[in-house]
Amino acid sequence: MNYADYKRFDMLNGPGVRHSLFVSGCHHRCKGCWNAIAWNFDFGFPYTTETEDRIIDDLNMKEIPISGLSLLGGEPFEHPTVLTHLLSRIEKECQNKNVWCWTGFTFEEILLDTEKRKMLGHLHVLIDGKFELDKRDLRLKFRGSSNQRIIDVQKSIESEQVVPYKG
Numbered sequence: 001m002n003y004a005d006y007k008r009f010d011m012l013n014g015p016g017v018r019h020s021l022f023v024s025g026c027h028h029r030c031k032g033c034w035n036a037i038a039w040n041f042d043f044g045f046p047y048t049t050e051t052e053d054r055i056i057d058d059l060n061m062k063e064i065p066i067s068g069l070s071l072l073g074g075e076p077f078e079h080p081t082v083l084t085h086l087l088s089r090i091e092k093e094c095q096n097k098n099v100w101c102w103t104g105f106t107f108e109e110i111l112l113d114t115e116k117r118k119m120l121g122h123l124h125v126l127i128d129g130k131f132e133l134d135k136r137d138l139r140l141k142f143r144g145s146s147n148q149r150i151i152d153v154q155k156s157i158e159s160e161q162v163v164p165y166k167g
Contacts, residue, residue: 001025001047001079004038008058014100014125014142015167016067019058023047023083026075028104032133034144038074052086059094068098068124077103080115087122098124100142104131107151107162125165126151 002024010020025041026033037043045051059066069090076083090097099122103110107128110116120126127142128149135145142150155163 001082002042002044003047003051004035004044004074006051006055009064010070013070013072013102014068014098017064018067018070018100019055020070020072021055022072023074023076023079025078026073026104027078028075028130030104030131030133032136033131035073041078047082052089055086056089056093059090059097066097068100071099071101073102075104076101077105077110077116077119080113080119084115084119084122087119091122100125100127102127104129107149107156120153121157123153126153 003021004024005022007020007022010018013020022035022038024038024043026039029036029039033039055069059069071083087099090099101123103126105116105128107126110120128151129145129147132145132147135147137146140146149162150165152163152165
């Protein structure tokens with residue numbers, strides 16, 4: 001897996017001060033995508049053990065309280081095995097961190113794929129659905145288009161139906 005960017009101290013992609021990993025590779029290719037350069041799976045930098053260790057260390061920094069990690073793309077669910085490993089480490093090695101993820105897949109589509117479902121189980125909030133240019137609304141918080149949903153993942157898995165995130 002490659003990643004397009006890693007931003008420390010991001011306050012745009014989820015609540016609080018977070019770190020954000022922008023993975024490379026996306027088959028959705030949504031018209032009007034703001035990060036189309038990350039569609040290419042070879043774009044950016046190789047994701048290594050050192051990259052993962054840095055993310056874990058950054059999440060555990062003491063100087064500034066970090067709320068969690070945001071996964072964006074590209075398409076995070078193009079890399080479920082690699083990211084599930086990272087998310088498992090976050091659960092074990094980092095206290096009180098939440099993980100938000102943006103995807104072009106719907107929650108229902110993710111549930112149909114075993115590897116994607118494993119990754120989903122480690123997330124707290126999912127913003128799902130492809131970006132649709134004709135439904136773009138710059139007033140929406142954490143979403144680009146009105147078809148996208150902000151989902152409380154753990155409550156949705158528990159109830160077996162989509163539960164909107166209440167914040």
